[in-house]
Amino acid sequence: MTNTHAAAADGAEPPQGPPAPNHESGTGGAGGKTNPAEGRVPTTHPHPKTHRTPDGLDAHLVVNRTTFRLDIKLTAAPGDVVALLGPNGAGKTTALRALAGLVPLTAGHLRLDGAELDRTPPESRPVGVVFQDYLLFPHLTALDNIAFGPRCQGATKAASRAQAAEWLARMGLTEHATAKPRHLSGGQSQRVALARALATSPRLLLLDEPLAALDARTRLEVRAQLRRHLAEFEAVAVLVTHDPLDAMVLADRLVVIEDGRAVQEGTPSDIARHPRTDYIAQLVGLNLYKGHADGHTVRLDIGPAITTTEILSGPAFVAFPPSAVTLFRDPPTGSSARNHWRCEVAGLETHGDQIRADLTGELPLAADLTTVAAAELDLHPGAPVWATVKATQTHAYPA
Template sequence: MTETDPVTAAPSGKGLDARLVVRRGSFRLDVELSAAPGDVVALLGPNGAGKTTALRALAGLTPLSEGGRLWLDGVRLDRTPPESRPVGVVFQDYLLFPHLSALDNIAFGPRCRGVPKAEARTQAAAWLERMGLAEFAGTRPRRLSGGQAQRVAVARALATRPRLLLLDEPLAALDARTRLDVRAQLRHHLADFEAVAVLVTHDPLDAMVLADRLVVVEDGRVVQEGGPSDIARGPRTDYIAQLVGLNLYRGEAEGHTVRLEAGPAITTTERLDGPVFVAFPPGAVTLHRDRPSGSSARNLWQCRVAGLETHGDQIRVDLTGELPLAADLTTVATAELGLRPGSSVWATVKAAQTHAYPA
């Protein structure tokens, strides 16, 4: 191999440089990840996209296939056994040792790295203090709440001073109220973490709050990456649009008019030419039982109600017809319109509430 071979040539600088290639039957994961120390990267994607496979590959629990590489701080890791990697992992169900106290769970990592027992327990006590759990030092996992167990699991992972922290759906096991509090605490701890952190989640709010950069994976490949606000403003697949709560369409722009690949035209405020995406939030959609005559909206489509469901404090209306879309209405508005599956309605959206951008 030559010095420029991507598998053997060490990257310059610190941080993560990886191409995660894994083949399993007909499925192929091929995801490139890079991050500097202090970065928090979130892997997002639908079930079966390859998120957990990517995390397992980073941890060394799943071997890379030909063409893959994994470098951390200039050191090649893909040939290093999992137990010898400077990697900390927080699993979805935390996997705390049930027979050990919170203190000894945290001390376990340093002890495995050769730290004497007394010193390891001193370090663990410091982590418990930092996590606000000093009074639970002698408590075993079954007597901890979900939020407390999650903080012990994070402390156990951080106690080994990893250069790469992996978090697999770290908040999924928590109830809604606990999740809110623990998410804020986890964000604080990640902000102080000086190495690379990779978070796997299907929850867009967890990703938006905890991560500096999002990497969206579908069918084993990266379909979009960028900062949370960039992803939210310009989704490029239907999955991402649903994730951030937008109606998304693709078409051909001619000035202020976008002719969709399948469906009617949409009028936008942006003047563009060529292939574009058009997006607008469900809250921008106004529904009418009869064709409106005095509306200033430039976009008008006849639709049929396919379904209704509670969405936060509003009702999400699923519409089919000229343009399939989602609309958010108050409960009162839904009742006044008498909406039910099969109802015929007219949907309007003002051009100023749409956003068009190059595809």
């Protein structure tokens, strides 16, 4: 095991900032903080190894607190990127900290590549963490920030710096090698933190809201770069986010967490098409209802019936986008829509280049329309309207 003193003994300055990683890990136990660490690279060439272990991640995370209980199962094969998605307070960060060993498990298990990690201290786990504030050492250059991990694993100062230089080149940051964190942009800092993590070769990479601190333009660019690096990463990566776009773009599989439990799991496309909770439906921009299907009709648990094109029997969900809703101020005549409800405008807000109307009444729903259409209909809170949706624009699936 190496520590900051061992690293300093060979010429590296011990950090004055976040805690040092152990020889196999990017995590550190002091103050509940964790150093970024990720990736699997050879000592001299930062390219992914071809060998893969068949094990990956097998976790049942149970954490009991006074007013909260986390109880979720996570499995992932090497090379998988899993996103934990959910609202604030759902338990995403608790799950990440439990994987890192910063929060002890109350029950369950945590296995990585077949090894039990339940009682392994954080600094001894082959786990790397990249936090949204990056935790770069302020007194070290970008090169030395990246070299710090290999240095703590026992590599010589020269070898660590050579490896760090290759990672800087891979990240497109060679010209910033001598820059300290205060002189780096948010996107550059994120890439340095990612490179520092990759240089330590963890078997589990944890990313906590890695793009949250970036502005919109930088976020787009860094997201594309992060996607490329995650595609090359051959161990397991777990991404925590509340941003559905980050999750959809970066992850192979999503695990949606609400109130400490997993409520839905699947590929991004499957979850986007088949939401099973109101939270997920709002994330992907759909009106979602639950009821009982009988042929082409789904009679809602609370509300009217909806006609669909699918033929189902039994408990079912039915969903449609706000753009599928057409509004009228008077009862529609001559409309081919099979579904129509009397509603009232509860609120209006700008949604992209359109107006989103929040409707109450026979069926609470959201409707999108152009600014011109909203003006022509003289929409305002309290205005009565009729809402119609064609059966062909609905999607029904078993509950």
